[in-house]
Amino acid sequence: MFYIYCPYCGEHREEEEFHPKGQAHIERPKDPEACSDEEWGNYLFFRNNPRGVHHEMWVHAVGCRKFFNVTRHTVSYEILETYKMGEQPSITADSQKQPREPAAVSHQEGVRA
Amino acid sequence: MSNAVTFDTRTDTAIPVESPLAFSYRQSGAPRAGSSSRVQLRERAMLGHLILRGGAIVLDEAVRDVLGISLPGKPQALVQDTSGERSIQWLSPDEWLVIVPGGEEFPLETQLRERLGNSHYAISDVSGGQTALEITGEAARELLMKAVIYDVHPSNFPVGKGVTTVFAKATTILRRPSEERWELVVRRSFADYCYRWLLDAAAEYSVNVEQ
Numbered sequence: 001m002f003y004i005y006c007p008y009c010g011e012h013r014e015e016e017e018f019h020p021k022g023q024a025h026i027e028r029p030k031d032p033e034a035c036s037d038e039e040w041g042n043y044l045f046f047r048n049n050p051r052g053v054h055h056e057m058w059v060h061a062v063g064c065r066k067f068f069n070v071t072r073h074t075v076s077y078e079i080l081e082t083y084k085m086g087e088q089p090s091i092t093a094d095s096q097k098q099p100r101e102p103a104a105v106s107h108q109e110g111v112r113a
Numbered sequence: 114m115s116n117a118v119t120f121d122t123r124t125d126t127a128i129p130v131e132s133p134l135a136f137s138y139r140q141s142g143a144p145r146a147g148s149s150s151r152v153q154l155r156e157r158a159m160l161g162h163l164i165l166r167g168g169a170i171v172l173d174e175a176v177r178d179v180l181g182i183s184l185p186g187k188p189q190a191l192v193q194d195t196s197g198e199r200s201i202q203w204l205s206p207d208e209w210l211v212i213v214p215g216g217e218e219f220p221l222e223t224q225l226r227e228r229l230g231n232s233h234y235a236i237s238d239v240s241g242g243q244t245a246l247e248i249t250g251e252a253a254r255e256l257l258m259k260a261v262i263y264d265v266h267p268s269n270f271p272v273g274k275g276v277t278t279v280f281a282k283a284t285t286i287l288r289r290p291s292e293e294r295w296e297l298v299v300r301r302s303f304a305d306y307c308y309r310w311l312l313d314a315a316a317e318y319s320v321n322v323e324q
């Protein structure tokens with residue numbers, strides 16, 4: 001059971017209140033008409049499936065009903081951080097390769113399953 | 114004044130109006146336990162419920178002018194006027210629930226629309242879609258602990274807090290307007306289910322239902 005920090009409600013809430021909504025930071029091509037079939041197909045259908053740090057969208061479905069982003073480790077299921085829509089992650093796969101600084105562990109960190 | 118089309122959902126015509134629990138009282142009864150009761154249940158029926166959506170600053174000015182209460186900007190906050198009959202609850206960064214005595218909601222909506230003019234906002238009258246159940250008594254918190262996934266310990270749930278959460282697998286708004294009173298705002302279509310759940314869960318506390 002996750003205990004997830006909703007950046008809009010400002011507190012940890014039960015997993016039962018949330019739904020995962022897939023990969024985050026997918027940008028719609030600015031000019032779809034100018035896309036090649038491959039570019040458009042990649043935008044519509046193809047998603048990352050990393051082993052390790054993954055950025056995904058979740059929605060606080062029973063709660064404030066806002067979408068937000070979660071950085072989650074797909075092996076340990078650990079939620080490393082949550083952040084509002086439009087913001088950028090502070091933890092990425094690259095930053096995880098360096099030894100982790102304690103400063104990165106804020107109170108917003110999710111609790112391990 | 115905005116050009117939104119509005120209408121008063123309370124009409125003068127003699128259409129019988131029933132609370133969402135009218136059927137439940139007939140079907141499941143309303144236990145009376147008298148002085149042995151440790152939990153009291155009461156529907157606060159036919160109140161006026163409005164959903165306000167928009168920017169906090171714009172809405173706050175209008176609400177303060179019209180209702181005399183400032184809009185709670187903090188997440189999970191619930192504010193009331195001095196009588197405790199009118200309240201505003203934070204639901205989301207751009208959404209608030211206003212509950213007023215029945216019949217006040219349409220004049221309030223009209224006044225707010227006049228005051229807000231052409232600002233970017235939305236007001237929906239949801240009075241017919243939900244109802245408020247009041248839970249009091251010494252075992253009220255114990256009862257909630259059985260049904261709500263949210264932590265209702267006083268250290269996590271002080272007076273003046275309200276959350277949208279899961280109550281017995283149904284979506285509900287749980288709020289604490291005063292030290293000894295808890296309120297559930299449930300959807301009309303879930304009212305019977307929630308009422309029967311409460312009767313069952315509160316049977317061990319000799320629940321007393323006030324009609």
Ligand SMILES: [Zn+2]
Nearest residue numbers: 006009060064
């Ligand atoms: Zn939330």
